[in-house]
Amino acid sequence: MTDIAAPNAEGLRRDAAAERFSLFALCLPAVLLVLVTMVAPVAWLFYLSFLDDAGATTLEHYRRMVEQPSYFRTFRTTFEVSVLTTAICVAFGYPLAYFMAQLPRRAANICMIAVMLPFWTSLLVRTYAWLVLLQRRGLINTWGMELGLWDQPIALVHNLTGTLIGMVHIMLPFLVLPVYGSMRAIDRDYLRAAANLGASPTQAFWRVFLPLSVPGLLAGATMVFILCLGFYVTPAVLGGGKVSMVANRIATDIEMFFNWGAASALGVVLFAVTLLLLWGASKLVRLDKFLGGGA
Amino acid sequence: MTWLSAPASETQITHARRLWLYALAGVTMFFLVVPSLIVIPMSFSESQYLEFPPREWSLRWYRNYFGSVAWMDATATSFKAGVLTMLLATTIGVAAAYGLHASRTRWSGLIQGLLLTPIVVPVILVGIGVFYVYARLGLVNTLIGIVMAHSMLAVPLVVMIVTSALKSYDANQELVARSLGASRPKAFFLVTLPQIRFSVVTSAVLSFLTSFDEVIVALFVSGGANSTLTRNMFASLRDQIDPTIAAISTLVIVLTSALLVISQLFGRDGR
């Protein structure tokens, strides 16, 4: 057979580029959508946060955030609520995940339905349910007084307590899922090895099992904390206006004062903190391994 | 009790010593499940005040809901927005997930990151930002505006679910299909899609629910004739406790459960 010259590198490169482009074109609609409805708005808000009413560049909105005590209170409330919610979720979610991880698969899947149920139930429906349960003449107060547990209706809602209960209810699945996933992945042989080396069951848990489940716990807790920071509906309804978190403050700034600069600046800070936390957490643990575990 | 004094497993303490764990897990699951369900019996109460168990049963609040033009309009808007969001987000999300999965360029990481960011951006920021941009584009209070914003919120879910399905799917099948004479699109529709259909249906259901349940963006960009159900529910939750909401909530729970069952059935013979 005769030898053939191969000057076709150029054509092959073009084919490769065309294929790459057609695959990229598949992503294009989604990319455009996200650019128009997320990147552009957020960038615009970022820009607005540096403008005063007259349209001149200013750091005023950020300065106010440091100087005005009302902003400081908003940040403190946001932080407190987020920390408390995360802590309560860990306190209840970790044991639940631990319990589920030791059940046989079938039983664990049934429990999983219990965990996923609120996940799938409308946020507003659940918020409404809590309102019904917790209000002054709500179920819990009625029953509590009928049973003689307390005499006067206690304030369970339109305050921090109500907000926390509602938020924990929403956030628990986000904690349980990754923790459960990481616990299932722990090989029982580690515990057998620990027992073989002389560890008591309690020691084996603290020294072996707990450390191995930490990545899932960290991923879940980070996710819970970050989602808490941006909460709006629950504090607005169950907090009854008394628990003002950053998101509520942003909405108020827009709805009542039309103060786009101040609202934008708050939004920028909220987003920046979120990104910072995500970045920090991703240094410690592979978040993507645990996210999407709910699907 | 022999069960109590037996260790939970060969490397664990006895059941008796960790009864507290079972109690805690039980209480937590009770906490997770029961509150959502309690609105169901309450929606059938005759009373203006929410009582449990209701003293008298009636369909009063359902009549109230179905008789109200405002509620009906809002419901129609929510359904329209939900279905359109489902179609849009699922289509472009599946396309993007496939595109990202099939190409391995240095851009794909960046694009994937971009498509997933809506998960971590605080929704309130999206809400006011979209409102600001829409005001300039004349999209405020329009169905298309709601659908676009809701689709953006749903796209990351679709991309995540479908990407993980594509990862566990045997890519050789698509190669085989192509070697046997199928063009790339044909191979996708004949071989790949049927096998990731469970994930596609799941993402479609999730997209619908994302839109149907969404409150914050709807609060800012839906209004007037195009108010969504959630927007109206939220408004009436802030004002007073109207038992009509219990009826609506019950219907929403029924709808959600139905969708879940459908998506489960659809994916039965999946793998």
Next chain:
Amino acid sequence: MRNAALPISIRQLSKSYGRVRVLDDVALDIRSGEFLTLLGPSGSGKTTLLMMLAGFVRPDQGIIRFGDADIVRLPPHKRDVGMVFQNYALFPHMDVGANVAFPLRLRNVPRDEAESRVERALELVRLGGFARRRVDQLSGGQRQRVALARAVVFEPRILLMDEPLSALDKQLREHMQIELRQLHERLGMTTVYVTHDQREALTMSDRIAVIDGGRIQQIDAPRSIYERPANRFVAEFIGESTFVPVIAQAGSCAIGPARLRLPDGTPDGAMLMMVRPERLRPLAGPPAADEYTLEGNVAETVYQGDSMLLRVALSGGAIVAVRLGGGARMPHPGDAIRLALRAGDFHLLPSDAA
């Protein structure tokens, strides 16, 4: 079903990923109807080459001809090649019949004809009557056959196989090797077969192309590859071998006291003599007329069931491996031993230093 097979010719085929050259200016001619095996270690580029033939990997440059047509820029679905993958890649959402009918459906073959062709293809792989079975009801070997039927049912003129037997257990694998070989004889398609298993390559192929580092090291019939490897890599990759450094001088060389005559035309200088362990035999009496005698001591013995392996330190200093039948008497380490080597049973390679 037999129809004209196509020859394949490849020229100047190259591919790099970043700095790694996966294929380096490969030229290869595959005859029509030939069973050619691409044999090499993992990462050698053999699978990349196969994927280029199928159209799934695009080379940086080069020409691939099926017959007279340059198909290097043709997309996979227009190439008309049958392909069988390592994991079979049967479509789980279709039954066996639909799997095999898939390529016919894409070619708009009428239903009746398609059905009879599917049945014929299934009979060919001895799965007649399996059309309505579900894929997950099949054993590994059966799946492999369905994949094969699917790849040949549309009568492609080239068949590509990517380690199709590696997922099967040893016994089934050996059985399928023979079956594949028979099928090839019946169908006569040009077949390119990728494997890293040298025994499989030797058993099945008309010719073997040994690939390493993105280059074809040698292409030849199995026997020639085994007995006359082109270089040390081929010699080591295929079969067991030991190397004795020798100095060629005026057509002969010395190993200890023995003086071996080398083939005509051997240049003077340092060489490597390759010896296969099974071609050495312990000598009790005098050697045959065409045998040389090598002397040494047993250094190590390994019992391996059907055979025994000895390491023998020759009196020249080199160490050779010797394979004995399982029934032979096992010598002890330290025993003096004499080995017989026939004149045609060694092969000279250029020395490493060269």
